[in-house]
Amino acid sequence: MITYNEALQLFLNHARVAVGTETVPTLYAEGRVLAEDVVSSIDVPAWDNSQMDGYAVFSDDLAKASSETPVDLPVSQRIPAGTSGQALCRGTTARIFTGAPIPAQADAVVAQEDVTVNEDGSIRFTKPVVPGTWVRRRACDIxxxxxxxxxxxxLEPAVLGLVASVGCGYVKVYRHLRVGVFFSGSELVAPGEPLPEGGIYNSNRYTIRALLKRLDCEVYDLGSIPDTLQATREAFERAAKTADVIISSGGMSVGEEDHIKPAVESLGRIDMWRVALKPGKPVALGEVLGKPFIGLPGNPVSSFVTFLLLARPYLLKLQGRKDVQAMPAQIRADFDWTKPGAREEFVRVRRNDKGGLDLYHTQNSQVLTSCAWADGLVDIPAGSTVKKGDVVLYYPFGDLFK
Incomplete structure (x- = not known):
């Protein structure tokens, strides 16, 4: 078995952008992945402008201003945002508003709360002003x-705003990744149907579909597939006709009723099969009929965790994304982990009101409640223990779900 880090690198090394591009209006591009750089054709701001509502002045006119010897200047013009004024005449001031262009000859703005309006409409200044005060310079942003x-x-909200600020009305993005997914197991029953003896409800279908939607994928859902080699091969063949990548869940062992491995080997190849990871030892990476393939385990927690740790970064790279690996935070453990394991383990935890992490009471790979209760995972390396107060690597679900 290879280690988790070795498996992750293998996944990332095999990942290639698997989708074409399309051009869409910037207004409707939220959440999409840029397929080319956005280059500004303008300066932002495009001119020197005022950061405050106030009065534009030539600073030399106020060089001797003080409370004892104030300087009174007549208002020569009014410059709201969206308009441009005339060159400022020496010995006058311009009423100016936030965002309006600084008129030629002016070199500073005095905030309106720092002046007095005289009865004749002139403006009284009682202190000098430094050139550049409350002036936002041209191209200081972009x-x-x-x-x-x-x-x-x-293209998250702030990035969309930035793209729009340079006048870009359309952007070239990668199209949505189409993921074909099916769930292997004759025992699987759809929620809402009567549960026969020996049957289990197919929770993985709901979990994996939701995770794929969080990653902005188009899901081609083939549903539950019975435990036969023929049905498994047919599911792969159907998925390969439509999808950019295929994901299966379950059927990953090597028993008589597990058909994923022989089906893949008959239609393509397997590049990786087992990882020294808990939960989730049986994880596969390969190719089926020319399409990338990921095989996830059938246990609910194992399927959930291996999707987040291995499938997620792989799929993001197929989508054209650059930053695909989640970065852990260093957080205090408020629990003990006393039994060192032979495999690297990702345990379900939740932050508490003391700033530390609590551990769910059971880490069994069949207990999906642990994932619903938790807000993240802690990485416990093989052969390691944890004592209360130790600093551990914590991966919040908020980062892993996007």
Whole structure:
């Protein structure tokens, strides 16, 4: 068996962008992955502008201003945002509003709360002003020709706003990744149907579909597949006709009723089969009929955890994303883990109100309640123990679900 880190590198090394591109309106591109850099054709801001509502001045006119010897200046013009003024005449001031262009000859803005309006409408200044005060310089945010968003970046709300701020009305993005998924097991029953003796409800279908949707994938769901080699082969063949990548759950052991491995080997190849990981030792990576294939275990927790740790970064890379690996936080463990294991283990935990992490009372791979209760995973290396107060590596679900 290979280690988890070896498996992760194998997954990432095998991943290649598996989708084409399309051009969409920026307004509707939230959550999409950029397929090319967005380069600004303008400076932002495009001119020197005011950061405050106030009065634009030539600073030399206020050089001798003080409370004892105030300087009164007449208002020569009014410049709201969205308009441009005239060159400022020496010895005058311009009423200016936030975002409005600084008129030529002016070099500073005095905030409106720092002046007094005289009865004749002139403005009284009682202190000097430094050139550049409350002036937002041209291109101080973005210079023309600079890259504002790189290919492979997800268009999250702030990035969308940045792209829009340089006037980009359309963006080239990767199209949605189509994932064919099926669930192996004659014992699987659809929720809402009567549960026969020996049957179990197919919870993995709901978990994996939801995780794929969180990753902005299109799901081609083949449902539950009975435990026969013919049915398993047919499921792969159907998925390969439509999907960019195929994921199966269950049927990953080597018993008489487990048909994933022989079906894959008859239609393609297997590059990886087992990982020294708990939960989730039986995990497969390969190819079926020219399409990438991931085989997840059937135990609910194992399927959930291996999807997050191995399938997720692989799928993100197929989508064209650059940053695909979740970064753990270092958090205090408020629990003991006294039995060192032979495999690296990812245990279900939840942050508490003391800033530490609590451990779910059972880590059995069949207890899906542990995943619903938890808000993240802690990585416990093979052969390691944890004592209360130790700092551990914590992967929050909030990062793993996107």
């Amino acid at each position: 210079a023309s020709g600079s890259v504002v968003a790189e290919a492979g970046r997800v």
